Amino acid sequence: MILEARGEEEVKGEWRRRGRGGAFGFGRSVAGEGLLFPPSNFGMVDRGIYRCGFPAPDNLPFVDALGLRSVVYLCQEPYPDVNAEFVRSRGIRLFQFGIEGSKEPFVTIPKDTIMDALRVLLDIRNHPILIHCKRGKHRTGCLVGCFRKLQRWCLSSVFEEYLRYAGDKARISDLQFVEMFDVSCMMQSIHGIIYRYHGCGPQGGRLVYRQEDG
C-alpha cells in the first residue's frame, strides 16, 4: 500500500494480475475517501498474513482493501451471512477450523486442527490470508504462536507477541500449548506442500524462502 510512482504500463499489468485494491487503504486516503475501520486486534503477522478479531460489517471495506485470497476462521459457529456473502462475492476461499472457545481449564486446543490450519497458512497459494477467531486473542494467538515457532522465534518473543494481543485475557493453557507444540511434526507437511505446489516431486522442487522486496 505504500505510495509509489510507476509507469502506466506497469500499473495496468498489476491491475490485470490482481484486479483488486491494495492493502490498508493508503491510496484511498490520498484519493480523499472516508475513514477505514480495521477489525479489532488487527495486525500484520508477516508479508501476506494478517490476524484480527471477528470482522464486523463496518470492518469489511478495510478487509476488502487487503485483497485477500483466503481466510482461516477458527471458530465452530457458522460464518454469519454478511461475512459469508462478502467472501463469496470476492472469491475469497474460507477455511474453517472449528476450535471450541470455552474458557480454561475446560478448553483444549486440538493439535491436529492447528496443524491443519498451519498447512493452509504456509501455502503461499492462499496468500494474502487473514486469520481470525472471535477476539483474535486465544485461538488466533495459538496458531500464530506455532507459526512463530516454525520461524524459529525464541519462546520469550513468541509469548511476548501472544500477550500483546491477548492482554489481560491471556491463558496459561494457550502458552503451554504453544510451548509443547513440536514443530518437527510439521516438517514433512511443509515439504509436501512445497512439492505439491510445483507438482514435480523432490527432484524438481527446491526449498527456499521468499525474500522481502525492497
Added chain:
Amino acid sequence: MILEARGEEEVKGEWRRRGRGGAFGFGRSVAGEGLLFPPSNFGMVDRGIYRCGFPAPDNLPFVDALGLRSVVYLCQEPYPDVNAEFVRSRGIRLFQFGIEGSKEPFVTIPKDTIMDALRVLLDIRNHPILIHCKRGKHRTGCLVGCFRKLQRWCLSSVFEEYLRYAGDKARISDLQFVEMFDVSCMMQSIHGIIYRYHGCGPQGGRLVYRQEDG
C-alpha cells in the same frame, strides 16, 4: 520469508539482487539453524515497515534477516558502537530523529520531527525500514500512529494499536499528539517524495499505491 519452491535461476537472480537473508528466518528454521531473538516489542507495521524496542546485540541476527535498507532511530542518545557497526557493515542507512524520552507531563513530541521521520518512512527507497526508540512504545508509537492516520485508520483503531504496544505505560499525551496531528500537512510532502523519486515533475509521475503480492 514464506516457504516457496522456485526454479534455480530465479533464486540465483534474487540472491544477486538482494544479497542478504530473508525476513524472519523461516528458511533458517528449515535449514536447522538456531533460534532467532527478535527485539522487544517487535512487530510488522506494513509491508517493508517494522517496529521494535532498542535492538540488543542478541537481536542483531534477527534484524539482519529483515534485509533492511534503513533504520529510523528516535532517541537523542548516540547509537551504540555495536549497533553503529552493524548498520555500517550492512550498508543500512541510519536516520536519527532525536526525540526526548522524558516522562510526561514534561515530554512534548515535536511535530516537525515526526513529519521529518514520516517523510523517510513513506519513501519506499528506504524500505525495508525499521523504526525504533528505546522501548518501542511512546516515540515509535506516536510515529506509527501518525502513519496510520495517513492511512485513514479511524482513531479508535490507531489508539488500540498504540495501547497494544505501550501496555500499562501508555501516555495520554501521546494519544493527544496523535489525535491532534493534522495529516493534511503531509500531503505536499508526499507528492514531493513521489515526484523527486522519479525526478520528472508532476507530469511524469503517477500517484498510485503499491499492491500486496499474492
